[in-house]
Amino acid sequence: MVRGIFRSAFYVYAVASTLSLSLLMEAQTPKPTNAPYSQSAGSAHGSATAGEFAPVLDSEKRPITAGGFVKTGPVIFKDDSEAAGLTRWTHKMGTPEKPYILETIGSGVALLDYDNDGWLDIYLVNGSTYDALSGKAESPHAALFHNNHDGTFTNVAAQAGVTNDRWGFGVAVGDFNNDGWPDLYVGNYGKNRLYRNNHDGTFTDIAESAGVTLGNWSTGPSFGDYDGDGNLDIFVPGYIHWDIEHPPGSEMGANGFCQFRGVHVMCGPRGLPGEPDHLFHNNGDGTFTDVSVHAGVSDEAHNYGFSSTFVDINNDGKVDLLVTDDSTYNYLYINKGDGTFKDMSFYSGFALNQDARETASMGLAVGDYRNSGTVDLYTTTFSDDYNTLFRNEGDGNFVEMTDSAGIAEVTYPFLDWGTEFIDYDNDGWKDLLAVGGHVYPQVDKYNWGTSFAERPLLFHNINKGKKFTLMPPVIGTGLADVIPARGAAFGDLFNDGKIDVVINCIDHTPVLLRNVNADTNHWVGIKLIGGPKSPRDAVGATVYLSAGGMRHREDVMSGGSFESSNDQRLHFGLGDATTIEGVDIHWPSGVSQHVNLPAVDRYFVIEEGKGLVPSLYDDMAASATTHSAAAAKH
Numbered sequence: 001m002v003r004g005i006f007r008s009a010f011y012v013y014a015v016a017s018t019l020s021l022s023l024l025m026e027a028q029t030p031k032p033t034n035a036p037y038s039q040s041a042g043s044a045h046g047s048a049t050a051g052e053f054a055p056v057l058d059s060e061k062r063p064i065t066a067g068g069f070v071k072t073g074p075v076i077f078k079d080d081s082e083a084a085g086l087t088r089w090t091h092k093m094g095t096p097e098k099p100y101i102l103e104t105i106g107s108g109v110a111l112l113d114y115d116n117d118g119w120l121d122i123y124l125v126n127g128s129t130y131d132a133l134s135g136k137a138e139s140p141h142a143a144l145f146h147n148n149h150d151g152t153f154t155n156v157a158a159q160a161g162v163t164n165d166r167w168g169f170g171v172a173v174g175d176f177n178n179d180g181w182p183d184l185y186v187g188n189y190g191k192n193r194l195y196r197n198n199h200d201g202t203f204t205d206i207a208e209s210a211g212v213t214l215g216n217w218s219t220g221p222s223f224g225d226y227d228g229d230g231n232l233d234i235f236v237p238g239y240i241h242w243d244i245e246h247p248p249g250s251e252m253g254a255n256g257f258c259q260f261r262g263v264h265v266m267c268g269p270r271g272l273p274g275e276p277d278h279l280f281h282n283n284g285d286g287t288f289t290d291v292s293v294h295a296g297v298s299d300e301a302h303n304y305g306f307s308s309t310f311v312d313i314n315n316d317g318k319v320d321l322l323v324t325d326d327s328t329y330n331y332l333y334i335n336k337g338d339g340t341f342k343d344m345s346f347y348s349g350f351a352l353n354q355d356a357r358e359t360a361s362m363g364l365a366v367g368d369y370r371n372s373g374t375v376d377l378y379t380t381t382f383s384d385d386y387n388t389l390f391r392n393e394g395d396g397n398f399v400e401m402t403d404s405a406g407i408a409e410v411t412y413p414f415l416d417w418g419t420e421f422i423d424y425d426n427d428g429w430k431d432l433l434a435v436g437g438h439v440y441p442q443v444d445k446y447n448w449g450t451s452f453a454e455r456p457l458l459f460h461n462i463n464k465g466k467k468f469t470l471m472p473p474v475i476g477t478g479l480a481d482v483i484p485a486r487g488a489a490f491g492d493l494f495n496d497g498k499i500d501v502v503i504n505c506i507d508h509t510p511v512l513l514r515n516v517n518a519d520t521n522h523w524v525g526i527k528l529i530g531g532p533k534s535p536r537d538a539v540g541a542t543v544y545l546s547a548g549g550m551r552h553r554e555d556v557m558s559g560g561s562f563e564s565s566n567d568q569r570l571h572f573g574l575g576d577a578t579t580i581e582g583v584d585i586h587w588p589s590g591v592s593q594h595v596n597l598p599a600v601d602r603y604f605v606i607e608e609g610k611g612l613v614p615s616l617y618d619d620m621a622a623s624a625t626t627h628s629a630a631a632a633k634h
Contacts, residue, residue, distance in 0.1 A: 046101075046257045046268045047439075048327035048360045049384035055449025056413050065383075065413050065436070066451040066482045070472045076424060076458065077478030077501070077513035085145070085152045086122070086502075087509040092140040093127030093167075096507065097441060100247050101240065101268040102167070102189060103127075104439040106417070106486025106506035108220060108563030110171045111493070112182045114160070115201055118603075118616035119147040120493050120567055124504050125186060128167035133190075133244070139165035142186070143510075151494065162203050166190050169239075170307075170487075170563030174223025174232045176282060178536040180529075185234055187218030187563070189242060194234075212280050212288050217242050222559025224310025224319050225540050225588050226295070227339050230533050231282035232558075235297070237305025237323055238275030240268060248272060261448060265440045269326050274302030277323065296333065296341045297321060303328035307364045309560040311375055312542055314396040317590055319540045322350070324361035324379050334396050344396055350377065353388050354400040360385065363488075363562035367421030368553040369430040370465035373544070375555065380416035380434050380562070383443075383450045387411045387419075387434060407432070407459050407468045413450045414457065415439065417562040418488025422499045426521035426573035428550050429461040432468060435485035435503050453484045456501075456513070478513035485511070491567020495620060497523040497601060499571060504564075522574040522600045526583070527615070528556060531608030533589035538608070540588035543570055548577030574600060 058067035081087050094103025107125035114121050122145040131137035141163035145153035157163045162184065170187035177183070181197035191213040195203035207213045217239045223232040248258070248267040257271030258264060277299040280288035292298035299305065304326035310319040318335040325331065329351035333341035345351035353359050360382035366375050374392035381387055386408040390398040402408040416436035423430050436454040444452050456479055459468035473480040478501075487504040494500065498515035505511060524545070528538035541556045554570040574580075580597045587593065587608050595611050597604055602624070605615035 045260045046265075046270045046327070047260075047382045048270070048358050049382050050357070050386070051384060052261055053384055053412060053449070055447050057449060063413065063449050063451045065449070065454040068473060069475045069480050071475055073472040073474040074517070075474060075477050076471060076515065076517045078516045079478045079481055079511060080151070080514040081510060081512045083151065084512050085154065086512055089124065089143040089155055090509050091124070091126055091504060091506055092129060093506055094129060098439070099266055101266050101272070102242055102244070102247075104266060104506075105169060105219070105239070107168050107504050108170045108487030108561070108565070109489045109502050109504040109510070110173050110184065110565040111489045111491040111502065111567045112173045112184070112565070114144070114182055114197060115146070116181065118620065119149055119495065120491050121145060121147050122153060122489075122502050123162065123171060123184060124510055125168040125171050125487070125563070126164065127506075133167065141165060142168060147493065156201070160202050161205070162195050164188070164193060166193070169218065170220035171565055172221040172223050172234070172559045173565040173568065174234075174539055174558045175535065175537040176223065176232045176234070177286065178231065180536055182537065185212070185221050185223065187221050187236060189217045191215055192218050192236065206286065210286060210288050211290070212236075214278060217275050219305055220307035220559060220563035222308045222310055222557075223539055224321070224558060225535050226279070226310065226319060226321070226335060226341075227281070228318065228588065228590070229284070230530075230535060230589065231284050232535050232539060233282045234280040234288065235308050235310070235321060236278045236280070237308050238277050238299065239304050239306065239326070241273040241275045260440055260442070261446070263442055263446065265442055269304045274299070274304050274328070276300075276302055277305050291339070295339060296343060297331075299331070301328070303331070306362050307560060307562050309364060309366060309557050310540060311366050311555050311557055312540070313375065313392070314394070315374065317586060319588070320396070322364060322366070322377070324364045326362065327358060327360045329358050330361050330379065332396070348396050349398040349400065350390060354402075359388065362417045363419040363434065364560050365419040365421050365432065366555070366557065366560060367430050369421055369432070369461060371429070371550050371552055373551065373553055375553070378419060378421065378432060380419045380436070381411075383413055383415040383438060385412065387416055405466070405468050407470070410470055411457065414454055415450065416457070417486045418503065418564055420488070420490040420561055420566060422490050423571070423573035424458065424499060424515060425460075425517050425519040426497065426523045426575070427519070428548065428552065428573045428575040428577075429465060431461045432459040433457070433490070433501065435483075435488045435501070437484035437486065437506065451482070453482045455480060455482050456485070481511060481513070483511055484508050487562050487564040489561060489564045489566050492525065492569070492571060495603065497525065497571075521576065522578060524572050524574060524580060524597060524600050525603040526570045526572075527603060527605045527617075528570070528585070529605065529607040529613070530587060531589060531591070533591075534587045534608055537568060538588065539568070542586040544584045545572050546581040547572070547574050547579065569603065
């Protein structure tokens, strides 16, 4: 009750004066709840944190972010990056010294079946260099890795026409023209791209004719049908309004925005001008109209936008809009159903953490980790702060549960980016994974208990969502990888019912964490096809699946994680359940449909109004059954 009143007071205060709120939050450095190490006096700096803390080291005096390994334990992920062929491509962004914030953010990754062969392919956004922007050097190219169905991938970006060759950041997947083939929207510094799928393994950039190029600094876009007309619209967060000819420098030093723990680092984001957000309405004819201001999502405060997604927060059948913002408050826009949104960021509890403090929110995970029928939220943050877990109380209201869930303290030294709720062991309860890496190369020179490259964090859901426990980084496994991670996408790359992770690492080769967990739990996957009044790829659909006495929820989403886009097929862990009691689908058109699934441990395709339809997955399931029978005989 008190917290709700306090939250509302902050909302009113923010409406009256966003600038004053920002200054107030910046001045506060409250001690975090149950802080794992002592807080020391700090100075202002460009990214929001909870303060300055003593280093956390492992038994070998390494920063815990790059250490803390154990010799034995569960083998959950295997690093298959080299075996898959992904290490033949390298991300490049600016210079190793990272003197400017443009060079530090990194890029996203998307999982999509671009050729409709039933197997996920990988799109990796690349950055750029100053020499490439000025025409003195070749631009770094994005990668499109085609899935060869045998555990390997081949980069076909040049042939497909999706190399981007601009300073790239975010990517979203969505079938904007409802032709049954996934398209790509790429957010850049400079003009953005809208790659239309040509159905023949190639794409055409139609951003100019579609009217969606913008032109300064865009980050993590998403597709969603906000007005219910059956056509996917595009939301594009803006980060900083960046003048590459006049980057910030010594003139900002006096206010501390170029300082971290008393050391000179790159400037920002605080102290720099923000870039507004944009919502493009799909006109249904290959063009879009910017309706940001009319819809109420233009970000008049010019917060530093990072990641976004459309999803139904309050279960009213309309997709709402979430945006994570760096070092400023987050946005939650509730869809009013008339082409506009209501800004419920502060009233909802999502704008700030439980200390009423802005965080440097990077990544965004959305999922029903309690099997309650509502989606919960998780955001990743800067080092010297903790990642935040928000429980959905219904009607668009959230309560932060990070500390009570047991996952606040361990994240303080980590600077995390990509994240998602995934059921890695198919026990029917969603777990949490986050990947990270610092923005300041200088951290490796000081005893701050953090590092530029960091290991992933995997939290196992225990006690039915009431608690999470950190899974150990076993030497030689994927959880012991120390990498400069940024964007991450989650999905079943091998059609084996296990969720894998693809990570885009800054100035580094990509990382593929293949899920090899030794569980024997059951699962089922569903690919949705929307009808004439829904988006063809069913983005915005909500599915409830009942099995083994539990009711699970999954949503078809675009965007999210950090500047990335996940597998849009829906994955349900079933535990030891071998039958499915029923599937209830709430389509974006408003139609509800009940479907029965005849088996588990395979993928099905469901089309709006038709139910189960034949697909490539039928052949895969038959082949798997034959293989299993043959193996049993031997």
